Amino acid sequence: MNHTQIEKNNMYGKTNKFFDDQKYSDVWKSFKRLADEVATFKTDNATLAGYIQQHQTNTSGVTQTKNVAFADMIGLVVKASQKAYVWALDNSDHGLAELFDVQTPTLMRGKETNSYARVKNIRDSLTRIIDSLQGVEVTPADLAAINTAIAAYEAAIGTTGTVQSHKTAGTIGIVDMQKKMDTSLVIIDNLMVSHFQEKAPEMVKEYLLNRVVDKMPVHHSGVSIHVTDAATGEELQGAVLSVNGKSATTDIDGDAEIIKILPDTYIAVISLNGYITQSPKVVIDRGKVTELEVKLVKG
DSSP, X not given: OOHHHHHXXXXXXXXXXXXXXXXXXXXXXXXXHHHHHHHHHHHHHHHHHHHHHHHTOOOXXXXXXXXXXXXXXXXXXXXXHHHHHHHHHHTTOHHHHHHHOOOHHHHHHSOHHHHHHHHHHHHHHHHHHGGGOGGGTOOHXXXXXXXXXXXXXXXXXXXXXXXXXXXXXXXXXXXXHHHHHHHHHHHHHHHHHHHHTTTOHHHHHHHHHHTSOOXXXXXXXXXXXXXXXXXXXXXXXXXXXEETTEEEEOOTTSEEEEEOOOSEEEEOEEEOTTBOOBOOXXXXXXXXEEEEEEEEOBO
């Protein structure tokens, strides 16, 4: 959640407590249209709390599991490929030699989907020639281990995708529900103030005091980004934000933040494998976090 959403949510909590105060609810509950709108607001506030909890889902565990599974898969494939590469050279099979000529850093640092595709191509080629690879000590057991590692990685991808979808749905739900609640409060404002300004001025004053959005104190300067795919709108994990020698990597929601940057004008660099790097100018003001929406284009 960004600062604005948190500040609004704090205001909703104060307003909700006002509605729960029997001293005041006994006054306004007989006004049916107002009472109905308050009931709607309170229901929506409970729904919002659910979306916030969903948005705050801890994804570090599933992400770590996926990363470990990816590294294990790459390690096994490279080990078999290096030996199969020698077989391909011995048999003058230049196509397979090119396929099997892989190194761990290349696959680990490349775009994950591309590395995964190459791993499957290598696995399929090894499967076709496995009976010929005994001379370079690539065995059916090695192939079985590779298949097990690929299956583990695919399972981890599925879990990560499910968690990401769940978390993203919470993020979207917060935005939609806060819009709905803001509209509801405008209706309550009109009914509460116009009807009770003279009849119950103390109650109206208390309502308006709780209805104020209090700004959260900010003690640092910095920049935050939200990175998406320009074509699909998908939030991009793993994009690197660099500003003035500091860097941060976007999380599963495409968000990253760097704080404690001296106020000045900088060039921010946002990069991700497979996408065109962007270098927007960013102005850092004292005590403020500058927010950037970044839409990366595939390159």
